[in-house]
Each structure stands twice: as C-alpha cells, then as structure tokens.
Amino acid sequence: MKIGAMTNPREELIPQLVxxxxxxxxxxxxxxxxxxxDASDVAPAPVRxxxxxxxxxxxxxxxxxxPYDNPSxxxxxxxxxxxxxxxxxxxxxxxxxxxxxxxxxxxxxxHDDTVLWYAGLLTALxxxxxxxxxxxxxxxxxxxxxxxxxxxxxxxxxxALRLLLDVGHAHIGIARNLTEEYLWDADLSPRLAHIHMSDxxxxxxxxxxxxxARNGVDWPKIVGSLRKRNYDGTITLEVFSxxxxxxxxxxxxxxxxxxxxxxxx
Numbered sequence: 343m344k345i346g347a348m349t350n351p352r353e354e355l356i357p358q359l360v361x362x363x364x365x366x367x368x369x370x371x372x373x374x375x376x377x378x379x380d381a382s383d384v385a386p387a388p389v390r391x392x393x394x395x396x397x398x399x400x401x402x403x404x405x406x407x408x409p410y411d412n413p414s415x416x417x418x419x420x421x422x423x424x425x426x427x428x429x430x431x432x433x434x435x436x437x438x439x440x441x442x443x444x445x446x447x448x449x450x451x452x453h454d455d456t457v458l459w460y461a462g463l464l465t466a467l468x469x470x471x472x473x474x475x476x477x478x479x480x481x482x483x484x485x486x487x488x489x490x491x492x493x494x495x496x497x498x499x500x501x502a503l504r505l506l507l508d509v510g511h512a513h514i515g516i517a518r519n520l521t522e523e524y525l526w527d528a529d530l531s532p533r534l535a536h537i538h539m540s541d542x543x544x545x546x547x548x549x550x551x552x553x554x555a556r557n558g559v560d561w562p563k564i565v566g567s568l569r570k571r572n573y574d575g576t577i578t579l580e581v582f583s584x585x586x587x588x589x590x591x592x593x594x595x596x597x598x599x600x601x602x603x604x605x606x607x
Contacts, residue, residue: 344368363396375405386434402432433474504535
C-alpha cells in the first residue's frame with residue numbers, strides 16, 4: 343500500500359509537495375484546476391524537481407467541474423481539450439495515472455445514450471493517454487442510483503479504462519456502502535487502479551477525516567475487504583481540513599487498520 347494526499351488548488355503547489363515529502367507520504371495526488379493549479383499554469387520542471395527531492399510518486403487528478411456531461415458536442419469537445427492539456431502535464435511529470443470523474447448525464451439520456459456518450463469521450467482520451475504512457479482511471483460519483491450498471495457497460499466498451507474507487511462516494515445516499523460490489527464485480531474489479539478515502543455521514547461528500555463522521559464508513563471492514571482483494575496499490579486521503587493534523591491522524595489510522603487486517607486469518 344502507498345498512501346498519498348490530494349493537493350489544494352487554492353494554495354501554491356510546491357510548498358504543499360514539500361510538506362507531503364517532509365511528512366513521509368508516498369505520493370502526491372495533484373488537483374489540476376484553478377485558481378493556482380490550472381494545467382497551463384503548472385510548470386512541470388519545478389514540480390518534478392520537488393517530487394524527486396522527496397521520492398514522491400504522483401497522480402494527476404482532473405477537475406470535477408469540466409462539463410463533459412453536457413449534451414452539446416462543442417462543449418464536450420472543449421472539455422476534452424482541457425483533459426488533454428492535463429494529460430500532457432501528466433506525461434511531462436511522468437505520472438502513471440490521470441483520473442477523471444463520472445458526472446452522470448442529462449435526465450433525458452437513456453442508459454444506452456449515457457454509456458455511448460462517455461465511451462466516445464473516454465476512448466479518445468485513453469487512446470491519447472496510451473501514446474503518452476499514461477493510464478486513465480474513472481472515478482465513481484456520489485450519485486449512486488444505477489451507477490454500477492452504467493459503469494459495467496461503459497468499462498466493457500472501453501477496454502483501456504481503469505477504475506478509481508472513491509470509498510466515500512460509495513457511502514452516500516444508499517442503505518449500505520457499495521465498495522464490496524466494486525471490489526468483487528467481474529467487470530470493474532480487474533480494472534481497479536487507485537482508491538480515494540474520506541469519511542462522510544452518508545448524506546453528502548464531506549471529505550471528513552477517517553473515522554470522523556457520524557454514521558460514517560466502517561473503515562476496518564473496508565480495509566479488510568481490500569486486503570482480501572489483495573489490493574496493494576495507491577490510496578489517496580481526501581481529507582480537506584485547514585488543520586493538517588486530521589490528515590496525519592487519518593494516515594495513522596489507515597496504517598493501523600491495514601496492519602490489523604493483515605493479522606486476521
């Protein structure tokens with residue numbers, strides 16, 4: 343397991359990388375969006391230098407508000423152009439993974455319309471990414487209604503696409519966390535490439551510290567499932583608090599749960 347943290351696009355990037363390196367994180371998950379981390383504003387050389395200084399890995403995380411779910415083809419093309427700029431940055435930084443969001447679709451889209459719409463966008467992005475030596479992973483949305491079926495059909499259509507499983511998102515607006523379904527699904531599980539972790543109360547995407555939300559995620563159970571699934575890759579802590587101690591405490595808790603799960607028969 344490798345543990346990283348998401349950067350804050352409202353703050354200068356390099357000092358954040360220095361802090362992550364000094365605190366012993368394994369990688370940085372770069373939130374590439376304005377006001378201070380738009381793809382065109384991030385200079386690859388100093389970022390790569392900071393990463394190398396501390397031996398940090400890197401993942402490039404694209405903006406959740408790029409409107410590629412818009413039914414206008416021109417707007418989708420513009421959003422794809424922004425994703426391609428982020429892809430170029432990922433290639434320049436030698437990042438192995440670029441992550442994008444599943445955003446749902448207009449209400450008048452059928453299931454098949456939605457799958458075909460995303461398949462066209464993501465096939466184009468994956469083809470470009472393959473030439474740049476970068477994989478593309480799709481993140482599940484907090485809107486869980488019918489999402490599993492849509493993603494299954496989408497992943498069948500885009501063989502190169504990988505899965506970013508957000509455990510917090512899988513906990514929202516449903517009777518039980520859907521993480522188990524993702525981890526053992528025949529179509530989705532083999533594509534698992536990256537994980538996000540944060541806590542919430544089941545009602546909204548709070549990005550709370552692990553174990554810090556009322557009616558929150560059952561983290562020992564989730565971590566145990568990851569160990570049974572033999573997942574040993576990258577995990578980003580999306581703990582958004584001005585007090586960084588909550589992020590460090592979440593990391594310590596995750597390590598403790600991981601060790602405890604390893605000892606179970």
